[in-house]
Amino acid sequence: MTNPDPGPVPVLSPRGDLDLDSLGPLTAQIDAAAAGHGAVVLDASSITFADSSFLRLVLTVHDQADLRIAAPSPAVHRLLHIVGADAFLHLHPTVEDALTAAESARGLLAPPHD
Numbered sequence: 001m002t003n004p005d006p007g008p009v010p011v012l013s014p015r016g017d018l019d020l021d022s023l024g025p026l027t028a029q030i031d032a033a034a035a036g037h038g039a040v041v042l043d044a045s046s047i048t049f050a051d052s053s054f055l056r057l058v059l060t061v062h063d064q065a066d067l068r069i070a071a072p073s074p075a076v077h078r079l080l081h082i083v084g085a086d087a088f089l090h091l092h093p094t095v096e097d098a099l100t101a102a103e104s105a106r107g108l109l110a111p112p113h114d
Contacts, residue, residue, distance in 0.1 A: 008099075008103075009039045009102040009103060009106070010036075010037055010039075010040050011040075011070075011098075011099065012033060012041070012042055012043065013043040013045075013046065014042075014044075014047055015047070016047070016049075017047075017048055017050075018049065018054040019051040023054060023057060030042065030057065030061055034064055034067070035065075038065055038106070039065055039066035039067075039106055040061065040065060040067055041098040041099055042058075042067065042070065043070045043071060043095050044069050044072040044073055045070070045072070045073055046073065047072075047075060047076050048073065048075055049075050050075055050076050051079075054076075055079060058080075058089065059085065062089055066090070066105055067089070067090065068090045068102045069092065070092045070093075070094060070095040070097065070099075071093060071094055072091060077091075
């Protein structure tokens with residue numbers, strides 16, 4: 001296994017419906033980002049529908065890397081809430097908040113000084 005790239009955390013911004021038939025490209029992108037960087041931000045604001053295959057992808061990536069979900073759309077938020085995944089996944093109101101949290105967790109940001 002290679003060391004994750006210390007560069008900026010990648011942000012992926014899928015749009016539309018994400019189901020078994022349409023999830024292939026996102027799966028490839030998110031797997032590559034997670035493997036290459038050890039962290040990924042998923043901007044979920046433009047996802048209009050997500051099914052159990054999307055949920056499986058999110059849970060798998062969460063187990064393998066630091067996954068931050070930014071601005072979950074109502075459809076994504078509902079799915080995660082129904083199964084209770086919103087209790088343990090890293091959900092953030094904005095992409096900027098998600099990036100800050102991911103970079104802080106990776107040690108790229110200095111902690112705030114009092």
